[in-house]
Amino acid sequence: DAGITQSPRHKVTETGTPVTLRCHQTENHRYMYWYRQDPGHGLRLIHYSYGVKDTDKGEVSDGYSVSRSKTEDFLLTLESATSSQTSVYFCAIRGGLAGSYEQYFGPGTRLTVT
Amino acid sequence: AQKVTQAQTEISVVEKEDVTLDCVYETRDTTYYLFWYKQPPSGELVFLIRRNSFDEQNEISGRYSWNFQKSTSSFNFTITASQVVDSAVYFCALSTDRGAQKLVFGQGTRLTINP
Numbered sequence: 001d002a003g004i005t006q007s008p009r010h011k012v013t014e015t016g017t018p019v020t021l022r023c024h025q026t027e028n029h030r031y032m033y034w035y036r037q038d039p040g041h042g043l044r045l046i047h048y049s050y051g052v053k054d055t056d057k058g059e060v061s062d063g064y065s066v067s068r069s070k071t072e073d074f075l076l077t078l079e080s081a082t083s084s085q086t087s088v089y090f091c092a093i094r095g096g097l098a099g100s101y102e103q104y105f106g107p108g109t110r111l112t113v114t
Numbered sequence: 115a116q117k118v119t120q121a122q123t124e125i126s127v128v129e130k131e132d133v134t135l136d137c138v139y140e141t142r143d144t145t146y147y148l149f150w151y152k153q154p155p156s157g158e159l160v161f162l163i164r165r166n167s168f169d170e171q172n173e174i175s176g177r178y179s180w181n182f183q184k185s186t187s188s189f190n191f192t193i194t195a196s197q198v199v200d201s202a203v204y205f206c207a208l209s210t211d212r213g214a215q216k217l218v219f220g221q222g223t224r225l226t227i228n229p
Contacts (some may be wrong), residue, residue: 031215042118042205042219043159050214058216090159094215101147101215105159 004106023091031094032074120220137206
């Protein structure tokens with residue numbers, strides 16, 4: 001158990017509204033990631049963070065922003081949600097021992113934009 | 115650009131059969147990392163294995179084994195004597211950035227083990 005929680009776990013929102021998803025970790029990992037999972041696409045990286053206030057874009061970052069003001073929290077914001085952002089969102093940490101490269105995932109957030 | 119292809123979208127076998135899930139990757143980098151993840155029907159993602167590009171040793175863990183072949187850019191996963199609990203979606207992934215470790219995933223293979 002990598003100590004990762006995501007909130008909310010499910011959310012239904014309307015097109016055009018802002019949405020913020022939260023990822024919380026308890027083990028002081030430096031790297032945190034946000035992915036989205038869609039049928040036929042596997043998982044795709046949205047943004048990642050390599051430290052407090054240090055973030056960078058991933059493959060599908062358009063329409064998303066992130067913030068990391070504390071080591072333990074990584075927030076994903078959809079400024080104005082669109083139906084194409086209906087997806088399952090997974091947070092991950094790069095965990096384990098120093099030099100470890102594997103990522104461990106949170107339970108996911110199912111977001112539906114109507 | 116990096117790419118991972120899992121050509122088998124769905125596989126269905128009868129319990130106790132052996133099954134191999136294929137993974138082919140593309141990258142121009144000489145240093146890279148390959149991963150397999152399992153996503154059972156409950157939805158969580160479970161890390162199974164990581165392999166570095168400079169380590170072509172195959173690995174066996176119980177009924178699971180992995181065959182890494184740089185010559186064919188493949189990292190295949192075999193389950194021996196499959197069980198119903200092996201039913202899941204399996205993802206192969208690649209990263210080439212030693213620092214950020216940005217994962218590129220394949221589309222996934224849905225494996226169904228029938229009793």
